[in-house]
Structures are given as structure tokens and as C-alpha cells.
Amino acid sequence: MQYIIAIGIFQALMVGGILWKNKLRSGADSLLILLVACIASHLAIKFVIYNFVEDLHVREQMNTFIGYCYGPLLYLFSLKVRDDRFIPASKWYVFLPFVLGAIAYFSIAGALFASNFSDYRLLKWYNDLSTVTMLASEFCFIFFSLSLLKDISDAKKREKRMVKKLAYLFLSIALCSLCFFTLGYFYEISNMLAIRSLIYAMLTAICIQIGYYSVFQEQTVRFPAVGLEMAEEKAISKKAPLSPERQQEIWNSLEHHLQEYKTFTDSELSLDKLALATGINKYHISETLNSFGQCSFYQYINEHRIQYAIKRMQRLHQDETPVNVLSLAYDAGFKAKSSFNKYFKEITGFTPTEHLRSLN
Template sequence: MSAGALNWWQIIALFGVVQGTVVALALAARRPRRTPNLLLSALVLAFALHLASVVYYSADLVEWLPHFFGLTQPLPLAFGPLLYLYAITASGQQHGLRQRDLWHALPCVAFYVWGLPIYLQGSEGKVALYRAIQAGQLPLQSRVAIPLVLLSGVGYTVATLVALRRHQGVVAENYSSLERVNLQWLRWLALASAVVWLMALLFEAAGSAQWAVSLPGDLVVAVGITLVIHAIGFWGLRQPEIFRYVTAEHLVVPASPVSASPVSALPVQASDPALPRYERSGLPPREAETLKARLLALMEEEHLYRSAELTLGELAERLGTTPHRLSEVLNASLELSFYDFINGYRVREVQARLLGPDGARLTYLALALDAGFASKSTFNAVFKKHTGMTPSEYRRAAQV
């Protein structure tokens, strides 16, 4: 193939460059301007620049445009950190960037500094170095960069998945409906990244072992990145702010079942195994029992679970307590997360109405929405989790 002629792999990659640039600009321009959007914009722009470099080298454009040679080589070292920082800020685990987050950029910056002598070379020197690389004479910088890029990508992807998995418990402790706080988009993005890095590892291993591979590795990985960019363009732009409970009124409650309240009374001895679980937390037993009784009475009398957007913080406000104390009672006394506690009430209301006149008059979805469920899919999953049956199976079994 002559220099400048493009095959269909490269054309697909160019589509990714254009799409990535548009998506990056759209994310950066979103108002209000938030840290997760800016991080995702930077990640997509880095993807787009990398795709452009893949086309640049594979189409043998270095002699035409020598000044671009080597400029994007360290960029993949930014993929993993940007994905990780986007995930933890978008999921509410961290608000904004901190000074210590600059350490994530150190490998990428270090390689750019290391590459300065190459970037400052003239056109002839860059073309000569490119031809030497084509002949198999890799400079030390490239020999170090390749394994480091793979290690960084895999390591940060694993760290992202672990952080998202750990944070699932926090979601269940604070929300009664997950539609607006769904982490699925972030998990799919991290898994897609894992697939791309796995492909890169396999092609690198095949090259090191000198296996005959019919597909061009760089371009196959480029197509994978292009697909990720298209997914980000669809989902990233429509994804709402995932968490909204971190305010002065609604503090984040960790997933720990016995999180101590900073305003609780003197704790009882935690070493006594005969005490109930809440007695070994920071909440006095009598206060815990009183709060539990008030909680159950409020739920029965006012049916607060019918609010699809009910949060732990809102319920704590109604009870005149803190989210931490309420979470202690739920976890220690009732042995339920906030999510399971509220949805248990919703399921029981639907069960009761299924066996009454409403069961024949209203659809399952109407009954679910009245009880506080936000979607049919969530209702079906939660109902089966609590009863072991689908709504139709439950009604048939009850009528036998």
C-alpha cells in the first residue's frame, strides 16, 4: 500500500477520530461544567489523538508530516488514570480533583520529558528514526513504554472495577430506587476498556512470540477504541449526575454495618458478644429501639416508601435523626440495607393489592408505580427477590 492510501481499518479509525473530537468538545461544553464531564472529555480526546496516530503510522505518513512523529506515544499512559478518576468522581466517591491526583499524570509527563530530544529533532532526524524503528531498531524509550503502557492500562482498569464494586454497597445504603443512580454505565465502560487492553496484550504477546497474525493488531485495537468512543458519545452525554445525596442535609453513609455516629452518646463495650449488633455500635440500645419503633410507625402510617425518589437522608430528616444513626438501626437491628428495607414495603403493598379488587382492575406496572417502584424491570427483579416468584406466579399461587 502506498503512503497516504487508506484501507477500511484506517477509515474506521478516522471516523473514531472525528467522533471522538466532537464528543470531547460536547462534554467539555456541557453546563454546569463539572469535573467528571471534563475528565471524560479529556479521556475521549486522548482516544481520538491516539487513533489519529495509528492512522498516521499505519498509512506511512511520517515523511509527509514528520513533525508529528512521536508526539502521541506517551498518551496511552493517560487512558487508565483518566478512566479511574472519571469513575470515582462520577460515582460520587470523590468530589473534584485533589492535589495528590497529579501523581496519576506523572508517568505520562515523564515520558514526554524523556522524549524532548526526539520532538526537538529536525525532519530528517525524525524520518531516519522512524525508518530505524521500522527495521526493528527500537529506541530505549519505546522498549520501556510498551510494557509500561500495558501494565498501566490493565492496572487502572482493575482498580476502576474494584472501586465501582465497592461503591455498590454505599448506593444500597442511601437510595430506594437505583434508576437515577445506576452504575451500570460506568461498569460497562470499564469492562469495554478491559476488553481493549486484553486485545492489546494478546497482539503484543503474539508479536513477541513471532506468531503469524493475519489481522493488524494496532488497527484492531483502534477499532475497539472507536466503538468505545461511540458508546461514550451515546451514553456519556445522556448520563445524569449519578449521585445527589452528598449535601449538607444528606451525608454519605458508608456501607459498613456499624458505622459510628460522631454525635452519638458514649458507646457501650464492644467486646461483649451477647449484646445485639446495634449495642456494639455507637448507638445506645434504648435510643436504637426507640428510633426503630418510630421508623416502623412512620412507614406504616405515612407510606413514605411510595415516593420513588426516597433517600436515606430524607427519611432521617423526617425522623429527626442523622443518616448515620438511621443506617445503624437498619443494618444492626433490622439487618437490612436501606434499599431492601424500602422495597420490602413496596413489595408487600403490591402483594396485598394483587389479591384484592385492584389485582384484576390494574396492571402490574400500575400497581408497582403506585407502590413506589420507578420501573417495571426493577419491580420484577425486586418482587422475585423478596417472594421467589414473579407477580403472575404469586397471584396464581394465592388463588389456588
């Protein structure tokens, strides 16, 4: 048991560290970081209980409240994959069961400690109620996530497969838990620790799947690339000057691409990545931006990010949805709030907070 939990903790920490190191902190990938962090916390709590708590009832029966997070995080990940403009913080209420579960967990733990572990009625009540509500929550959010698959663009095949795999893995955990919980009412199950080991092994499998998604799986290009055109562009000398007509054509292509695919929301976007996505020679992009657009690559991209953020602010204000500036910065493609504030003021003359006040 302890070995399985230790392996799971190691896998979760390793995957979370890889995601963080690669700075995948914007868009849907930030939710995967939260998911593996929850799995690591869940397993760490269990590791402490199995190694330092001697009471057999607590070790076998006391559910961890962190299980309430898995379904909502999967659902938010699906929503973010479906629509890059979605702000996860706008659906904060999906974590209310987690908050209530945490309150109940620590209340029961305190009551057991105060009674010197002599009365297990509250523990049984907590375990039964938390199992039923956790399973109900899990099934609902898995269903919601799978129902969103049909709305996810075919340009996001990799993310779509990830949503489906995570949903089926969590569904397997929920079905196993439901079977053992139901059987427990009719038969006495003597080895609950072995059953829990199976669940923890499945959580470890989820961490491995996320790690495969973020590292080992070959990156697919989301945007249509014109292979022949790109090869022809590369054959042209980077020193050959572009005509004004060609620069206008490249500018229009860049504008259309950024508006259509929101490439600028990638916090790791570079000139090479934009060239790969558009099929345009990177030297021609650079020349067009410097000569035709009178700006550098990063000035051009940051202007698009700020305009995107302004539109999001206006839409959220119209919908009377609270605006989280940090989430907005990440969603627009910035790596830090300080950079977002700096460029926002340079381009608009106002800070994001001042702009929000002006909307009121």
C-alpha cells in the first residue's frame, strides 16, 4: 500500500514539475497542474494516515475530501479546451462540495480525537455520506465533460483525446468505488486496504497519462500549414527584399491567422513557432513587421494580447462576471501579471484596474 502511494506521489510531483518547468501555466494546461497537485496532496495525506495513524477504522474508512476536486477540474479543463476564452475562475462554485467536504473532514477528525477514538458512529456517517456525494459529483462532471467533446474543434485533436482519456480513467475509478461501496452493504469486505490500493494505482495511472500528454506525445500542429508554400519560402534568400505588395499580403495573412486561431495566447510563442503555424518564412515575417508594421515581433504579439484582454474585460463586464486580472493575463498569453500590467499601460495609457473602473 505505502509503496503504491509513494510511487503515485512521485509521479504526480514529477509531472507537475515538468509542466511548471515548461511554463505551461496558461490555458487548459494550468488546470492539469492543479489536477496533479490535488492527486499528490490526496496521496500524501493517505501516506501520513497509513504510516502514523494506528486506528484501523480511520485508516480503512476515512475518505479524503480532495476527491471532490477531480470532477470539477476535469470539467473546467474540458471547457477551457473547447473555448480558449473561457476563464475557469468564473465557475468557482463547482468547488463548493470540496469546501464542504473539507469542513466535514476536519470536523470529524477533531471529534474522533476528542473522543479518544472511542465512538465511530460519526466516522461511518461521514464515510457513507461523502462516498455517495463524491460519486454523484464525479459521475455528473464526467458526463458534462464527455458531452462537451462534440463541441471541441477538430483542430484540437490532441486535447480532445486527453479529455476523453481522463474522463474514462476517472469513470473507472468511480465505477470501482461504486461497486465496492455497494458490495459493502451486503457482504463484509475484509481487505479494504487492497481495494484502496487499486484506486491509488489508478490515480497514479492518471498522472502517467498527463505526463505522456505533456512530454512524450509528439506535438501536433494545430494550425493548417501550407507545406509546399513554406518550402518555397525557405528556398528564397532571407536577404531578398520583399515588395510592398508581398508585405501587405503577409501582414493580412498574419492578422487573419492570429484572429482565427488566437496563436498569441501561447505564452511560449516565438517567431519560429509562428512561422511554422502560418507556413510563412520567419525572415519574411520579421521584415514585414519591421518595415510594414513598424514594430518588433514581441510588440506586435503583445498588442494582440492586450486587445484580446480588453475585449474579454468588456464581455465579462457585460455578463456581470467578476474579472480576475491574473487569470486574464495568463489567458492572454502573458507569463506574469507584472508584464501584463506593464504592456497594458504602455499600449492603452491605463492599468488594467483603471480600465476596469472606467467600464463602470
